[in-house]
Amino acid sequence: MSAEKRRHVGSAAPRREDARLITGRGRFVDGVRLPGSAHAVVLRSEVPHGRVRGCDVEKARAAAGVVDVITVEDARGMELPCGGLGPDRPTHYPVLADTVRYVGQPIAVVVAETAEAAHDAAALVDVDIEPLPAVVGLETAMAPGAALLYPEWETNVGTDFPLGDAEAATTVAEHVVEMTFRLARVAPRPIEPRGVVADYDGETLTVRTGTQAPHFVRDHLAVALGLPVNAVRVLGCDVGGGFGAKEHVYPDEVLICLAAVRLRGPVRWSEAPGDHLAATLHARDATHRGRLALDADGRFVALHCDIIGDLGAHASNAGAGPLVVSAVMSPGPYRFDTVGARVRGVVTTTTPTGSYRGFGQPEVTWTRERLIDEAARRLGVDPVDLRLRNMLDAHERPVSTGMGQEYDSGDYAAGLRTLRDQVRSGHVEDGRRRGIGFSCHVEMTGVGPSMVMKAEGYLAGGFENAVVRMEPDASVTVHTGLTGMGQGIETTLAQVAADELGVPLDHVRVVLGDTAVTPYSPIGSIASRSLAVGGGAVIHAATALRDKLFTIAAHRLEVAPGDLEIADGTVRVHGVPGAEVALADLATSAWRGWDLPDGVRPGLDEQATYDPPAYLYSSGAHAAAVAVDPLTGAVEIEGYWVVNDSGVLVNPAIVDGQLRGGVVQGIGMALYEQVSYSPDGQPSAFYDLPTAVEAPNIDIVHHQTPSPVTPGGTKGVGESGTISSPAAVGNAIAAALPEIADRITATPLTPRFLHRTLTDRNR
């Protein structure tokens, strides 16, 4: 579809989800009411490490209202996948185990007629655990003589491998900036807790769960439970935020489904208030030893990152994936002679880490962009000039980064120049220290080519399917296995389909992830791929449908299909006024199987697959202006600017929302958020999140370099906001406080930390 024919793509159409969500008609898991549902409570370990010697459930089983208690014996052999750490490492972990390795690990499930009865009975379960030493923190875990989580490994290092040039930036260069950076362990915090309502009728296990990837959940539930795949149905509901936390299959899902199968009836479970911080995967928590080498002219010569990530108690199904992405995306938008990384994933007695918006990219952007600012400071050059001097040229595409990525499009310098023009700094004299920080990134989006995923060891493909159906009245339904968790995919896919089919936007309905209803989506709505990859499938399916309409109309109007165009609910002969036929007329005829040219199948429903031939590289440049109160260490973000390029925008208002939300999450990481563990392995119950009060005004400018890869020219944007924002804030604070700039390396940059560091330096 040429740009001039587009009516809906590019417009800020109101999100169709909002009427439902705002008026309380959202369909969330916990709102599902199945008559006769039992309620489950997952009993979790309160010790970080130990061997389960016994689990006496007799009292619980005898308690009023209890219908079932599930222990490790009942779930023997049920496993979920670990992201591959290497040939000597387990590929799966048990959903209930004889050894506990983190506070929050499931130990047993109590099922009762009411939630209260289940909670009361759970308190009666008597678990006897022989304690083993806690292992908290990378240094502890890697220290000689450290207690081992898996003694058979003889180390806590789960995986260790180089990528790119292992020697990068170790050779002689004029300037080498070498520092250690860390983004703290954080917890993705969707508004909606995780939840499951599972029902089994003896034939089908029907699972409603707040997931980003219903088919992924289905596939793994079937294997874990030993059910045929065609006996498991997983329905996504409205998902109240995912951010990566809901792309995983958790032991909880398997256990609640097991309870439903045993009960032959519905069982419901929702994350308890205390569960989330301990039992939902954490993220980030990686230490990067970064080395940036520059020549005398400030040209970037080499970059190397020694990445050590905390996997937690075992590899989640994301495994060391975020660490690898940190490594391969380390060059960002810049040119280096050589780039390299070492990747290590370490197990500790903490909650496993997994996916979170950005997936390794905020971490390495923090490292790279802080290194660049530090280099500029040391060289006495403007950090924006230093960046511009080293940026990849927009005209040289595709360009290989030296880390296995081939950037296809994007004008990074133009973005940064636009950003510099946008930034306005204030001049208030209030005793606070002010600074402006910049950060640039290239974002890997649109996971991804299935063959690349195979090469990278994933257990799923990266394509998307769509079925587009035009009903007899020319109303249109789009079916996709993707899910909506706030990103407006119902609206944007409708915009895409409406343009291709020449129908009003409100005639298009979008049906999202339900494994019984929608086509296969191997990995669902993750990795900034929903619109770019799923939209590609919708365009392909809608185009096939349009071609079929043209074929039928050409037969009817006795013209060539190439003479036809579609718009305003009609197919018409280009340039011949009045020579047209209504879509509803064609559609009725097609569904009746009447008046069709030879060989044309009745009906108007087309399925198409889109498997992107490459990743889609978006880019962004962020700037933050901060004011730091030296008396308290408090940081206020006074201004925030984004120039983002994620290719063609289907709905600019939705993209703005994605960027704003992501930036606020990045600010949260930079200033507030951290899951902390005591040395003896107990997680803190305290977690500080930014609110609307902490969210600055965010000015956004869009550049639109169309993707040469996707049919609609779109790229992913879901994670963009989070990737540069920690670094932009960190660089701004470093700019405001140059005397402690070399201490701005680890998040969160709390008032306490800044105040103490300033005080120490001034002492």
Next chain:
Amino acid sequence: MSAEKRRHVGSAAPRREDARLITGRGRFVDGVRLPGSAHAVVLRSEVPHGRVRGCDVEKARAAAGVVDVITVEDARGMELPCGGLGPDRPTHYPVLADTVRYVGQPIAVVVAETAEAAHDAAALVDVDIEPLPAVVGLETAMAPGAALLYPEWETNVGTDFPLGDAEAATTVAEHVVEMTFRLARVAPRPIEPRGVVADYDGETLTVRTGTQAPHFVRDHLAVALGLPVNAVRVLGCDVGGGFGAKEHVYPDEVLICLAAVRLRGPVRWSEAPGDHLAATLHARDATHRGRLALDADGRFVALHCDIIGDLGAHASNAGAGPLVVSAVMSPGPYRFDTVGARVRGVVTTTTPTGSYRGFGQPEVTWTRERLIDEAARRLGVDPVDLRLRNMLDAHERPVSTGMGQEYDSGDYAAGLRTLRDQVRSGHVEDGRRRGIGFSCHVEMTGVGPSMVMKAEGYLAGGFENAVVRMEPDASVTVHTGLTGMGQGIETTLAQVAADELGVPLDHVRVVLGDTAVTPYSPIGSIASRSLAVGGGAVIHAATALRDKLFTIAAHRLEVAPGDLEIADGTVRVHGVPGAEVALADLATSAWRGWDLPDGVRPGLDEQATYDPPAYLYSSGAHAAAVAVDPLTGAVEIEGYWVVNDSGVLVNPAIVDGQLRGGVVQGIGMALYEQVSYSPDGQPSAFYDLPTAVEAPNIDIVHHQTPSPVTPGGTKGVGESGTISSPAAVGNAIAAALPEIADRITATPLTPRFLHRTLTDRNR
């Protein structure tokens, strides 16, 4: 698939539906429990004909628990289709009307929080109807000066047209047997009453209803309610018998859906015990003046049927369809020089008539086969010999019947000879009179070619779709828009798919009619088409899937696809032991999008359409042995034999069940069943059905002449049992009581009728 490769097709696999149904886990509409459902009662006319002057619902509206009352004003403009009677006749009728024309016609709907409150409030509705004359019976309706249902027509004859040779059998022939026959008005009696649970959430109207045709219901509900088609979802449930009664869209469905839309919530309704006889469509009720002309040698020269059918108060969506089918199928398995018919449909102030197993074919078989027996009696020849002498030759195919039908296959004489060999008569001396009667028929099945349906004025096509999906573990799901109402379609489609895909039967799951989940089925499970047409679609889709598996396996094994075969869960190279790959391996690879040959789409799901190029003609020969007690007129059926040929049998046990059930319904028509009206238009509340006690042993022999039309060689069989059974029983009674043979013309042949007729004759 060649016969020798078939493992499941042809085997009497146990019906997979039965475990669910027998253990009380059937999913019937009335078992659907949606929280907060309101209950609806449809208030119906108690007068047969009149003008509604007023309908005071204020008291009802004010009654406790009442949430809504719907009257004609609220449903203004909502209509359902009439089967076309001709250019001057209405194409639609209103769901609520200002004129009532039958007892049972809906007048208003009361919706309340409980069923009791709705019933109580319905009694408070005050309807003022100005009475008009009742018009009951064809003679009354067609008499000069009759009261008119539609004065603008100036007649009660809704349609009147000739088919074939209007002069057939009026020319001079050696022998002409001319008699008037009638099958009484009967009511299809499924075990499960009709019911609807409708829910509207502001976006989607979700309708659960016991229907044979969910898409058909969806299409017509959308039009009636003015909703976009893509906003209406209709789910079939387990349907407890259909028999044609549940192929229609009734005003009740529209009204309950309207109530749900108005309420923005769930509303439930079930046929009240008194509703069924008045508010569910009746059937048969046609009078045939038949003329059979023979030459001196007993050769059939000509056949003419003057068919007058009682349409009831208006044409149902079946319209005059059963009358037309009577006419076109009048030749049966015999050769005539000329055949013709006149078809008239007449309106009366009675419940409209519609579809019922056989759809016009039991009626005309009664006429033709009684005529033949009467001719044999008059000519003094054996009725079986007379039939054999006039049967179409098996080798002469296709053969045109002179009534627009082209029979493609079937050896009718072989069937009748086999039947004659089967029949064993008893020789008990108990004062009862004994006789054996035969009947032969050809059955039109597998409706139908979409272009023929267009030509015949249907508003839908006759194709079927299937989606067949093989999951990563090689479990298979078949999706079809057809429904199961007892005919075992879940089992037989699974057998078909299992053979095509080389998987165990229990690895195949069949998902039936749900407009949100299953592909489009224009007219659903009617007209003996589910397996023949739907199975054709399944074979096409499964074949495409198998071809794809072969393509992938050939790439993997480096052989040509033509060298491969599929069985036992593997694809293997023909004649090369060990050269094979497991289906689950291929399927996993396909769903991941890995290792696929160029141009092969990821995934393993194929949709196919099958639009049969012609009707499929099954055939049957039935014999009944009866004993009639002359003292009481009581008839006992002492033996019953069927030779049936419906092509390739997928599941002989299921076909036996279909035949047995149909025969018992035919016996019910012959001996017991009648909806009778008083002259003033009030229906009798009494309806006599056969039970297991009245069901004889039924011996069945199958001939299997494969259909040259369908991919699996199957033909339809769902209606076969009902078509010849009334005539076989009638002929047996006539044979037992030759002195009143010429009075055996109208059903039901009750003891009272037989006793009186015998007594009159002997007087």
